[in-house]
Amino acid sequence: MLLSEMKVVAPGSLTEALRWLEEHQDRARPLAGATDAMVRVKEGQWRSPIWVEIRRLPELQRMDQADGWVTVGAAVTYGRLLRSELMAQTAPLLAAAARDVGSVQIQAMGTLGGNLGTASPAGDTIPPLFALEAEVGLCSRGGGERWVPVESFFLGPGRTVRRPDELITAVRFAPQAPGERWKWQKLGLRGAQAISMVSLALRLQPGFARVAFGAVGPTVLRARKCEAWLSQAEAFDLATVRSIAQMAWKEVAPISDVRASAAYRQQMACALLERGLREVLAV
Numbered sequence: 591m592l593l594s595e596m597k598v599v600a601p602g603s604l605t606e607a608l609r610w611l612e613e614h615q616d617r618a619r620p621l622a623g624a625t626d627a628m629v630r631v632k633e634g635q636w637r638s639p640i641w642v643e644i645r646r647l648p649e650l651q652r653m654d655q656a657d658g659w660v661t662v663g664a665a666v667t668y669g670r671l672l673r674s675e676l677m678a679q680t681a682p683l684l685a686a687a688a689r690d691v692g693s694v695q696i697q698a699m700g701t702l703g704g705n706l707g708t709a710s711p712a713g714d715t716i717p718p719l720f721a722l723e724a725e726v727g728l729c730s731r732g733g734g735e736r737w738v739p740v741e742s743f744f745l746g747p748g749r750t751v752r753r754p755d756e757l758i759t760a761v762r763f764a765p766q767a768p769g770e771r772w773k774w775q776k777l778g779l780r781g782a783q784a785i786s787m788v789s790l791a792l793r794l795q796p797g798f799a800r801v802a803f804g805a806v807g808p809t810v811l812r813a814r815k816c817e818a819w820l821s822q823a824e825a826f827d828l829a830t831v832r833s834i835a836q837m838a839w840k841e842v843a844p845i846s847d848v849r850a851s852a853a854y855r856q857q858m859a860c861a862l863l864e865r866g867l868r869e870v871l872a873v
């Protein structure tokens with residue numbers, strides 16, 4: 591498909607955008623920053639005849655904290671995320687991942703909703719959202735709004751529970767605790783502008799641990815055995831940290847592809863976890 595063959599409509603409100611999706615179902619697709627869409631359309635992978643531009647919809651721009659939730663609208667760009675004082679205070683893990691996405695240009699255009707919509711296991715905001723146990727807001731004209739735990743949102747590479755008549759409106763999560771230890775790490779083939787070969791979002795508080803890996807399975811995944819051992823450990827020395835990090839070997843399920851072999855990814859998952867733990871625990 592040529593880019594010039596794409597029909598792009600620009601509704602002025604969420605209601606109008608949802609009407610386009612409801613009326614055209616599988617023939618229509620949301621378009622946000624277009625950083626994934628332009629590439630996939632050019633390569634002939636995405637062939638929707640109608641694209642519903644949602645990037646400027648005011649209803650998808652929110653970033654606020656109320657009633658125990660931090661809520662980030664689907665059309666919020668990486669640039670806004672990483673410059674936000676609210677994010678720095680309540681979700682520094684997510685802000686750190688946003689800082690590692692692409693280039694300044696991609697950060698200016700790419701959106702949180704687009705990262706979720708593409709549903710790549712290497713999407714960089716997704717491990718932090720798993721570690722934050724975020725929920726994804728989906729809205730349709732007929733069904734109103736529903737909130738889905740981020741772990742249930744993804745079905746596999748490029749596949750989610752979003753129906754064709756639904757838009758992702760926002761994500762919401764409880765804020766990170768003040769003083770919580772956390773670490774975001776991304777390993778790519780280059781230092782910048784690289785798709786993750788392995789990524790890790792780590793959160794640690796006394797009796798609480800969240801470990802989420804990207805690019806080592808069909809979707810982002812939580813290393814629950816590592817989390818359980820980290821939550822139960824009473825003291826951390828180097829031997830304990832190493833043995834818990836090694837458990838990640840069996841928790842991930844990577845494939846080999848152009849970027850790395852499955853075995854290398856497994857090794858790197860353990861290495862990133864060990865490095866992250868040593869840094870946050872100073873062991």
Ligand SMILES: Cc1cc2nc3c(=O)[nH]c(=O)nc-3n(C[C@H](O)[C@H](O)[C@H](O)COP(=O)(O)OP(=O)(O)OC[C@H]3O[C@@H](n4cnc5c(N)ncnc54)[C@H](O)[C@@H]3O)c2cc1C
Nearest residue numbers: 622623624625626627692700701703704705707713714758
């Ligand atoms: C040079 C380059 C470098 C990149 N580097 C990285 C990187 O380091 N890390 C990374 O994670 N990604 C990277 N990407 C991928 C891309 O930038 C991100 O996935 C980005 O978040 C996509 O957002 P977007 O707004 O551009 O989405 P779009 O391209 O507009 O849309 C992507 C998909 O999501 C759907 N979608 C968008 N918004 C919604 C919504 N509100 N509701 C429902 N569906 C929606 C669209 O229909 C489409 O299927 C890179 C891309 C390029 C071109």
